[in-house]
Amino acid sequence: xxxxxxxxxxxxxxxxxxxxxxxxxxxxxxxxxxxxxxxxxxxxxxxxxxxxxxxxxxxxxxxxxxxxxxxxxxxxxxxxxxxxxxxxxxxxxxxxxxxxxxxxxxxxxxxxxxxxxxxxxxxxxxxxxxxxxxxxxxxxxxxxxxxxxxxxxxxxxxxxxxxxxxxxxxxxxxxxxxxxxxxxxxxxxxxxxxxxxxxxxxxxxxxxxxxxxxxxxxxxxxxxxxxxxxxxxxxxxxxxxxxxxxxxxxxxxxxxxxxxxxxxxxxxxxxxxxxxxxxxxxxxxxxxxxxxxxxxxxxxxxxxxxxxxxxxxxxxxxxxxxxxxxxxxxxxxxxxxxxxxxxxxxxxxxxxxxxxxxxxxxxxxxxxxxxxxxxxxxxxxxxxxxxxxxxxxxxxxxxxxxxxxxxxxxxxxxxxxxxxxxxxxxxxxxxxxxxxxxxxxxxxxxxxxxxxxxxxxxxxxxxxxxxxxxxxxxxxx
Ligand code: NDP
Numbered sequence: 001x002x003x004x005x006x007x008x009x010x011x012x013x014x015x016x017x018x019x020x021x022x023x024x025x026x027x028x029x030x031x032x033x034x035x036x037x038x039x040x041x042x043x044x045x046x047x048x049x050x051x052x053x054x055x056x057x058x059x060x061x062x063x064x065x066x067x068x069x070x071x072x073x074x075x076x077x078x079x080x081x082x083x084x085x086x087x088x089x090x091x092x093x094x095x096x097x098x099x100x101x102x103x104x105x106x107x108x109x110x111x112x113x114x115x116x117x118x119x120x121x122x123x124x125x126x127x128x129x130x131x132x133x134x135x136x137x138x139x140x141x142x143x144x145x146x147x148x149x150x151x152x153x154x155x156x157x158x159x160x161x162x163x164x165x166x167x168x169x170x171x172x173x174x175x176x177x178x179x180x181x182x183x184x185x186x187x188x189x190x191x192x193x194x195x196x197x198x199x200x201x202x203x204x205x206x207x208x209x210x211x212x213x214x215x216x217x218x219x220x221x222x223x224x225x226x227x228x229x230x231x232x233x234x235x236x237x238x239x240x241x242x243x244x245x246x247x248x249x250x251x252x253x254x255x256x257x258x259x260x261x262x263x264x265x266x267x268x269x270x271x272x273x274x275x276x277x278x279x280x281x282x283x284x285x286x287x288x289x290x291x292x293x294x295x296x297x298x299x300x301x302x303x304x305x306x307x308x309x310x311x312x313x314x315x316x317x318x319x320x321x322x323x324x325x326x327x328x329x330x331x332x333x334x335x336x337x338x339x340x341x342x343x344x345x346x347x348x349x350x351x352x353x354x355x356x357x358x359x360x361x362x363x364x365x366x367x368x369x370x371x372x373x374x375x376x377x378x379x380x381x382x383x384x385x386x387x388x389x390x391x392x393x394x395x396x397x398x399x400x401x402x403x404x405x406x407x408x409x410x411x412x413x414x415x416x417x418x419x420x421x422x423x424x425x426x427x428x429x430x431x432x433x434x435x436x437x438x439x440x441x442x443x444x445x446x447x448x449x450x451x452x453x454x455x456x457x458x459x460x461x462x463x464x465x466x467x468x469x470x471x472x473x474x475x476x477x
Contacts, residue, residue: 006319009326011113016104022189023053024213025196027066028206033059035214040189043110044323044332044367052189055212057221060181063210064227067152067179070207075179076149080136087135087174089202090195091128094167097198098122101191105163106323108190110332110368111286113324123448124167127466130450131171134471138176141468144477149177150253151229153474156219157192158235159185159334160289160390166192168465169232170209171450176474178230181210183222187335189213228252230474234291237388237414237459255463255473257291257455259388260416263409264294264445265431267402268303270421274443276310279394282419282445284318284330284372288392289338291460292417294445296378296385298405301398308376308396312357315372320361330392333368342370342391349375349384354395380411388414402427406434415457419445438464 024033035054042049055063070076075083094101101124102116111120138147153173157165162184173180184192196211212218216239223231223243230253233243237258247254264282266275282294299307323331333339350356354375363369370391378385378395385395399405409418418437420428432440438456441447448454453467463473 006327008322010322011103011106011324011326013103013107013324015100016107017100018049018104018107021051021053022193022213024055024059025193025209025211026059026063027210028200033212033214035059035218038186038213038215040108040187042107043334044364046366049107050190052213054214055218059212060218060221060225063181063212064152064154064225066207067181067210068227070205071149071151071179074205075174075208076177078177080138080177083174083177084132084135086202086204087128087132087171090199090204091125091132093198093202094121094125094128094195097194098125101163101194103324104194105191106331108188109159109162110323110334112328112331113326114328115286119448120161120164123450124164127164127167127171127450131175135175138471138475141471143472143475147176147475147477149475151178152227153178153180153230153232154222154225154228155180155182155232156223156235157182157184159188160286160291162188163191163195165234166195170195172465172470172474173232174208176471178474179208181212181222183212183214183219186213186215223247226250230254232473233257240461253473255455255465256461257463257465258459258461260291260293260414260456260460261296261386261388261412262292262294262414262417262419262437263296263298263412264419265405265409265421266297266299266303266307267405267422267427268300269423269427271423271443272303272307272310275421276307276314278419278421278443278445279311280314280318283394284315284392285446287330287333287370289334289390290446292439292446293390294417294419295389295393295395297394297396298399298408299396300405301400304398312374315359315374316361318359318361318372320359320369320371321364330372333370333391336368338390339368339370342389342393345383345387345389346373346393349378349382349395352379352382352384354378354382354384380408386412402431406431410434410436413459416460417441
């Protein structure tokens with residue numbers, strides 16, 4: 001047994017209280033949707049977890065009409081202090097049912113239990129608590145003397161942080177007095193439906209929150225619905241662009257949180273051991289299925305060999321495997337389609353002449369897995385430097401001067417996040433000021449807080465989630 005072998009420490013799947021079937025949540029109750037039911041699968045094993053009823057266009061009509069009614073009769077006119085009580089209750093129940101939600105998220109998504117337990121669920125609860133606190137103080141949020149809700153929000157979210165993205169949309173929307181229709185991703189609908197159950201348990205007035213599982217066609221019917229006042233979308237840049245085109249000229253508000261290809265810049269004066277940890281956190285957290293992942297490492301040429309050695313030695317110790325095992329660092333890839341995309345982009349890296357290194361870690365025999373991978377010798381023109389891989393694949397480029405680091409970091413159509421590693425505060429500030437990215441982390445990476453606005457520039461989208469700027473996306477001053 002070597003130093004890095006741990007005894008298995010699996011969390012019990014029974015904690016998820018998995019039901020054999022789930023249904024859309026409309027009008028304050030679970031209903032039979034008109035769409036074809038889908039089977040949601042555990043990507044780590046291939047086992048079917050549950051059957052999920054899906055919505056069709058008539059369900060979208062019904063959910064939007066219900067949300068409109070609630071906006072006009074109950075939720076819209078309700079004083080902020082009253083709205084806050086419901087949000088506080090929902091936040092508390094999420095915290096109380098944290099273990100169940102974490103296990104359910106890990107089963108449905110494939111992410112390590114350590115992450116769903118320590119990041120996804122607590123951050124979702126924190127967002128709900130934070131926004132509950134704002135509901136009766138909106139006139140002090142810098143949005144004008146009498147901020148008004150927008151109306152009915154249509155929200156479409158992706159599969160990489162299913163519960164957290166639901167909370168990021170629901171919390172500010174409801175705090176500001178809007179009502180909402182939410183479509184979770186086809187492959188990860190379960191925690192959003194449990195969140196709907198929690199909302200009902202908290203006594204949230206019927207119709208305020210509606211959840212419609214289904215595939216992209218349900219998302220498309222929702223975002224194009226003329227009964228909405230605002231669309232909030234998180235997902236791929238391609239779909240985001242389509243939605244922007246469809247909403248142009250309608251007067252409906254839109255926020256888009258799309259892809260990224262973030263640079264993580266390591267200067268030669270950086271504390272290298274900490275930087276290695278941060279670079280690993282930046283790209284291997286959540287299997288790299290993170291829009292703000294630090295997928296391009298820019299390392300100063302003078303330390304490139306030393307850093308490369310440290311990085312590989314540390315990556316070799318990452319454990320890839322059973323997401324329910326508390327020792328697992330890297331879990332399963334969420335879907336076969338996403339795994340195919342990672343395999344294809346990695347092959348493009350080989351074909352374009354980048355040098356691939358793969359961690360020698362053992363992979364489970366079944367399920368969807370991809371080993372931690374590093375491409376070095378990457379040129380800026382290569383696909384692995386330009387396209388969002390959305391997997392555990394790091395592309396390494398080098399630079400000689402701070403100006404070159406900045407130029408290379410900004411040489412991307414995206415602009416969501418960036419990381420800077422240096423011992424010098426002035427250098428960190430100089431670099432941060434020049435990053436064309438919505439979020440810049442210094443000597444850390446992937447830190448999320450409800451008080452801090454998150455969002456992008458250019459092809460990473462527009463609008464912010466979290467902080468005062470996040471509230472402004474759901475209210476008119
Ligand atoms: P999508 O943008 O297709 O999915 C995001 C959400 O939008 C899902 O709920 C999806 O439904 C829904 N959707 C799909 N088509 C439409 C449409 N025409 N109108 C409205 N809603 C729609 O992303 P994918 O899951 O297909 O992932 C593809 C790539 O996108 C990834 O490889 C990654 O690079 C990037 N991505 C980026 C994310 C981010 O956070 N920035 C998140 C997810 C993906 P359904 O689940 O049924 O397809």
